[in-house]
Amino acid sequence: MHLLAGSTPFSPTRREELRAQLASRAASLIGSASNLPTSIPGLTLYRYTAPTLPDSVTYEPSMAVVVQGRKRVTLGRTSFDYGPSHFLLTSLDLPVTSQVIEASLEVPYLCLRLKLDIAMVRELLSRQPDLATRWHNSQPAMTTAETTAEFLDAFCRLIDLQRAPQDIEFMSELIQREIVYRILQSAEGQRLRSIASMGDSGQRTAKAVEWIRDNYRKPLRMETLAHVACMGVSTLHHHFRALTSMTPLQYQKRLRLHEARRLMLMDGHDAASAAFGVGYESASQFNREYSRAFGQPPLRDVRALRVVGDRE
Known part of the structure; x- marks a missing residue:
C-alpha cells in the first residue's frame, strides 16, 4: 500500500x-x-x-x-x-x-x-x-x-x-x-x-448507478441508462462493470433483494408483498433469485436472521 x-x-x-x-x-x-x-x-x-x-x-x-x-x-x-x-x-x-x-x-x-x-x-x-x-x-x-x-x-x-x-x-x-x-x-x-470529477467516465457512470438506486423498482432499459450517463450502451456496460463488479441488471437485482430482505425482517412483510414492493412481477422468480443470493428461501432466511438477532 x-x-x-x-x-x-x-x-x-x-x-x-x-x-x-x-x-x-x-x-x-x-x-x-x-x-x-x-x-x-x-x-x-x-x-x-x-x-x-x-x-x-x-x-x-x-x-x-x-x-x-x-x-x-x-x-x-x-x-x-x-x-x-x-x-x-x-x-x-x-x-x-x-x-x-x-x-x-x-x-x-x-x-x-x-x-x-x-x-x-x-x-x-x-x-x-x-x-x-x-x-x-x-x-x-x-x-x-x-x-x-x-x-x-x-x-x-x-x-x-x-x-x-x-x-x-x-x-x-x-x-x-x-x-x-x-x-x-x-x-x-x-x-x-x-x-467526483465532472465529465470523467467514472462520474458519468456514477450517474447511472444513482439512477438505478433511485429507480430500482422500475424495469431497467439500457438505452435509458445510457442516456442518463451520456454514453453508448456498450461503453456504459464496460465502465459500470469495472466500477461495481456487476452488470447494471445484476446491480438492480442486488438492490431489490436487499430491500426485500429488509422489508421482511424489519417491517414484517411476507415474501409476496416484499417481492412486489421492490418491483418483481413474479413471486416464483423472486423466490428463486432470493434463494440463489442468500442460500435459502425468503421466509426460512428471515426466521434464521431473527433467531441470530435474539441471541445477540
Whole structure:
C-alpha cells in the first residue's frame, strides 16, 4: 500500500499509540451497543464481540476505519479483508456482503465509518486542479488503503467532538475536509477523484448507478441508462462493470433483494408483498433469485436472521 503524498513518515510506535487512543475513545462512547450514530454528521461507530454471519448490505460512499478486530467485505468475486492497519474506501453505492471475521469479548471489533460528502470532494478538487487527474484503470470503486498516523490523528480529533457538542457545527466540517483531502492525495484516492470529477467516465457512470438506486423498482432499459450517463450502451456496460463488479441488471437485482430482505425482517412483510414492493412481477422468480443470493428461501432466511438477532 502507498503512503499519502506529502505526508510525514510517523514511527510505527506513534501510529499504534494513536490507534490505541482512538479505540479507547470509541469503546467509551459506544458502550455495549452494536452501533452508535454519533452527533457528528456522517460518523457512526460499530462494535461486535464475536464474528458475524455474512450480511448483504449496500455501502454508501464512505471511509471505514477498523481500530480493533478484522472485517471482510465482498464485492462481486473480490473480497477486501482489513483491520487496524488499513481502511476501506467506498466511492459509490455498492451492494456487498459484509462480515466481521475477528472479534471477541476481550477485544471487541471496533470500527468508525465516515460517510463521504461528494459535494465536498468536488469542491476540494475545484481548488486543487492538479488532483483532478483522469483515471483509466478498470478497477472497482472500492479499495483498501493504509491507515496512516495522519488519518488516526484526524479521527481522534473528530470523535472528541462528541464530548464537545458546541464545537461540532464548526469543527466537524474542517476535520472532515482534512480527511477527504488526505484521501484525495493518496494513490488509492484516484477512485474517488474519478467519481467526483465532472465529465470523467467514472462520474458519468456514477450517474447511472444513482439512477438505478433511485429507480430500482422500475424495469431497467439500457438505452435509458445510457442516456442518463451520456454514453453508448456498450461503453456504459464496460465502465459500470469495472466500477461495481456487476452488470447494471445484476446491480438492480442486488438492490431489490436487499430491500426485500429488509422489508421482511424489519417491517414484517411476507415474501409476496416484499417481492412486489421492490418491483418483481413474479413471486416464483423472486423466490428463486432470493434463494440463489442468500442460500435459502425468503421466509426460512428471515426466521434464521431473527433467531441470530435474539441471541445477540
